[in-house]
Amino acid sequence: MTGNRGFFAGRTIADLGRDLSAGLLSAADLVDHALDSITSLDRAFNAFVTVGADAARLAARQADAERAAGVHRGPLHGIPVAVKDIIDTAGMATRMGSAHFDGHIPGQDAACVRRLRDAGAIIVGKTTTHEFAYGPTGDRSRNGPSRNPHDPARMTGGSSGGSAAAVAAGMVPLAVGTDTGGSVRIPAALCGVVGFKPAHGAVPVDGVFPLASSLDHVGVLAGTAEDCGLAFGVLAGEARVPSPGDTVSPRVGWLATDSMALGDPAVGDLVRAAFPDSEEVALTGVAELYQTYAAIQGSEAYAVHADRVARSPQLFDPEVLERLHLAGAIPGWRYVRAVEARESFRRRAAALLDRYDLLALPTVAVVAPPVGARVLDIGGAQVPVRDALLSFTSPWNLAGLPALSVPVGTAGGLPVGAQLICRTGREETLFAYADRLRAALAGPRG
Amino acid sequence: MTGNRGFFAGRTIADLGRDLSAGLLSAADLVDHALDSITSLDRAFNAFVTVGADAARLAARQADAERAAGVHRGPLHGIPVAVKDIIDTAGMATRMGSAHFDGHIPGQDAACVRRLRDAGAIIVGKTTTHEFAYGPTGDRSRNGPSRNPHDPARMTGGSSGGSAAAVAAGMVPLAVGTDTGGSVRIPAALCGVVGFKPAHGAVPVDGVFPLASSLDHVGVLAGTAEDCGLAFGVLAGEARVPSPGDTVSPRVGWLATDSMALGDPAVGDLVRAAFPDSEEVALTGVAELYQTYAAIQGSEAYAVHADRVARSPQLFDPEVLERLHLAGAIPGWRYVRAVEARESFRRRAAALLDRYDLLALPTVAVVAPPVGARVLDIGGAQVPVRDALLSFTSPWNLAGLPALSVPVGTAGGLPVGAQLICRTGREETLFAYADRLRAALAGPRG
The missing domain is CATH 3.90.1300.10 (Amidase signature (AS) domain)
Structure with missing residues (x-):
């Protein structure tokens, strides 16, 4: 700071x-x-x-x-x-x-x-x-x-x-x-x-x-x-769905994603280390989930802005306008398939939350990029900043589940967050676990 | 026959x-x-x-x-x-x-x-x-x-x-x-x-x-x-939603649509005459409803067939393939707006069915066209056959309401149907009224 x-x-x-x-x-x-x-x-x-x-x-x-x-x-x-x-x-x-x-x-x-x-x-x-x-x-x-x-x-x-x-x-x-x-x-x-x-x-x-x-x-x-x-x-x-109160020792599933390569290994390792007692579960298809998210978000956003784009495009920030133009070109059938894929992911997520009280993964795969940056070099790969920022959070908008980011330390002096997901109605467990985690991590370090 | x-x-x-x-x-x-x-x-x-x-x-x-x-x-x-x-x-x-x-x-x-x-x-x-x-x-x-x-x-x-x-x-x-x-x-x-x-x-x-x-x-x-x-x-x-039984004298609302011009006046007049005691109510925006229908139907249909179109287009009937290509080009934001418009129409339809037990309108605006016809000349206007066939029926797919077509006579020797709409759970009234109508119309004529 x-x-x-x-x-x-x-x-x-x-x-x-x-x-x-x-x-x-x-x-x-x-x-x-x-x-x-x-x-x-x-x-x-x-x-x-x-x-x-x-x-x-x-x-x-x-x-x-x-x-x-x-x-x-x-x-x-x-x-x-x-x-x-x-x-x-x-x-x-x-x-x-x-x-x-x-x-x-x-x-x-x-x-x-x-x-x-x-x-x-x-x-x-x-x-x-x-x-x-x-x-x-x-x-x-x-x-x-x-x-x-x-x-x-x-x-x-x-x-x-x-x-x-x-x-x-x-x-x-x-x-x-x-x-x-x-x-x-x-x-x-x-x-x-x-x-x-x-x-x-x-x-x-x-x-x-x-x-x-x-x-x-x-x-x-x-x-x-x-x-x-x-x-x-x-x-x-x-x-608000009544919460049965805090589960003091929740079962935590660590979501090992197949797109972790997208991110900074220092971030991934730091977040992973915050959950030593978690069980590892695979979350596959993260890249497809991101495409699903993009099709739904883009189509719905353009539906909001179509008239504004037609009437006074010059009032938009140029980058936002460019993204809107791309969003407006997403075909309807892709949106329909994305809505189907969302339903299928909701069922997958619900099944995971039958096995675990909480799911954990990084909130964001990188630390804060410079203002204005649009591409990051991660281990030699050129990764679009928006993809790096959104990949791990957007699935939980698709799922519609409660999701929280909690700080778990810093990498290169910049904050790193862990993301925790719970089932609707289990928010008390989520909040209490997150604060215990923060206290435990701050204890020895700070 | x-x-x-x-x-x-x-x-x-x-x-x-x-x-x-x-x-x-x-x-x-x-x-x-x-x-x-x-x-x-x-x-x-x-x-x-x-x-x-x-x-x-x-x-x-x-x-x-x-x-x-x-x-x-x-x-x-x-x-x-x-x-x-x-x-x-x-x-x-x-x-x-x-x-x-x-x-x-x-x-x-x-x-x-x-x-x-x-x-x-x-x-x-x-x-x-x-x-x-x-x-x-x-x-x-x-x-x-x-x-x-x-x-x-x-x-x-x-x-x-x-x-x-x-x-x-x-x-x-x-x-x-x-x-x-x-x-x-x-x-x-x-x-x-x-x-x-x-x-x-x-x-x-x-x-x-x-x-x-x-x-x-x-x-x-x-x-x-x-x-x-x-x-x-x-x-x-x-x-099945339990039906309270037949309402012997249902209130019937005649839907005067703003696109009746689309159809054969002989058909419209014949169907209108079958409901002498109905009250006239305006159903506006039929052309927009048809666009709403087309955006939803096209996008969802292409989502079903996209892989088949890519893999073996030659197996489709050429006209169906051409229509699929058009459907695949409908933008996602149009689909999103169509889904919103459908919700709004559902509320309008529900409000009409608070006032009337049944709504009546023609099933189809024309009698059976020749096999293979794609454009009809109606009073000098060139009307696409598909639009003439679908305009009055497709709104009730959007609304998701029970809808029935019953014969009410012939025009130029070809059958004409009246369409009746009811609220879910009022099907007994719909069925009984339709058969009484048929009997009444058949009685004096034949």
Whole structure:
């Protein structure tokens, strides 16, 4: 981590909640800390596109007044939160990272934002997104690339890059993102925070600009898995499948993929070593799964943007436009076959989760590449950056299963994340295991 | 109707069942009548591609022996049935109307055939299908076009053309077909029999060669709607939604479509006159619905055939191959939008069926065109035959609702059908109303 870190670095939502309850801190204090941290740090990282200082201060005073009056809205009451800029916030600019939405101010909150506010959380600002969330690199946005707090010359990953940088730099304790192929987990891994993509449909996407509806998920980024769990509880509301509680010694299956060659061996080895007691299981066909993902994502994304591409192509980032043109040319029959292949993978994944409580694999096959990089040299092979970023995360968007990235160390000074998958309803085991893993790895090293 | 008619002309399954129960006829007699009718008539109509005389005679003897032993399997016990040649029949050639399946003999019955046999029905043969069911004209098949019993120079319509001709000519009292865009209802209307497409998913499609999975339905053709209902009861098995019984005076909504210009006014007027007491409601966007249908059908069909097109294109009928090439070029995003448009139409249709028990419109906008015709001159406009055939039936494949075609008279000596739509679970009302309508129309005329 370069330079200073913000107030929230190393402070969990659970800790902050205790301090708020004890009167050691107020929501107004927390909002001031967030705004001060953003002011001092964000020039380097470009995590925020919009900061709503006045509205946040007002909401903080209301939260404090409620608490003083004995009203307690739960674990997010008084907690500052950053929200990705493709998620509608009433009265606060929401630009989708695109010139198409310059000056756009939604009249209504997205459903997930409404749930956060109802739980007493305070929206402090909107975070940089790859344009229309259409890219895992996080470096093509109307407001410029977000930058990795571990090295601002490196990409955050994306598309929820600003949300990851905001949490990693300690500017906020919690940020909301979206994840269509890995857009929460990838930047979480590259920036060294925890990122959680819930099961498909567990959190409503109303008011979230679509990338590819059948793959879109709202997710969260925080310093710990426990904090992700607190936020997930609020975001999922009553739709949350009751969890039977933590399984203290879960059976972990290590997914040995047939495309591990894609990645940096130092990353693969580091993540593998974090699961010494896991049983190895083969996950074959990763390259085909990625093609399946690309056919579905591309066709659905172009369906969203076709009219915009026809009407005002010049308003798109050129790379995003080029990718949209390719997406628009995917034949329908390939989409149909991809949907069939997705069904078949769902059955495979469900069968694996009959045998294991958790599945483990790297989140991303490489550490954060330089901002703007599009090809990586890995052992002499030229690997497209997007493929290297998405290969291990996108299968779990196809499967629609809960998936979490947790930091497990660094390679060459840059964060590396392990990815854990569970069955819907087993999130408690996932969260608790991830935090025990982090503590165990941090123990001897840090 | 030209020439002689077969034994089953004017005889319903209900009548035959009474004669079988009374011992006036045996299943062996019925099979002999079917085989004799086929022998004497089918040279003109080409309804059958395969006749399984020996197996049918054997099954008839077993059915008679069971009945003699007091076992009664229900309304189809001992009834001869013809099955479309894209539906698997164990030990009996099933060629999909295609040179790709020359010599193909399935090892297993399709689920719907198994249900028929379990109910005591006797499969007498396989009926001509448009190649791979990929065409509503019924005149492109490995074994030549099926021909309309009302005029063998006219097409039967398709793709279940042989099934319609077999029933219309009285060769069998019941035939099974499939319906992806109208392939049961269109030939039923053009050949002057009743054709019923159940709700999507009500009858299993296992063992039926797919055309477009999300639109494919197994349906039935018979002389009356009551007979269709008897067969539907057997085919749907336990999955059938219990019907509250017949609503004697159903509210009927007449669907005034914005594309009626597509069709022959004589046909439209004849069908409209059959519903003097109906209330008129607008069904707008029929042309867009047809595009929606075409995008889904084409993409799903090409997904089925892509490998066959690549490997052995020369085995396809040239017209079917040309249509497949066009289908393969439909972009994925158009498919995605079509699936969204289908959802929206389903909601519109459901809202209409909140107001009306039944919806009525023509089955087909024209009478049977000549075999091989591809463009019709309607009032000076050149209308593609396929569009004229499919426009009014395909919306109900999108909606997945029960839909039935019932004869309501003739125009220029050729049959005209009215189409009736109901909500799932209201099939009894549909069947009873259709037969009352037929009786009322037949009464004063003939």
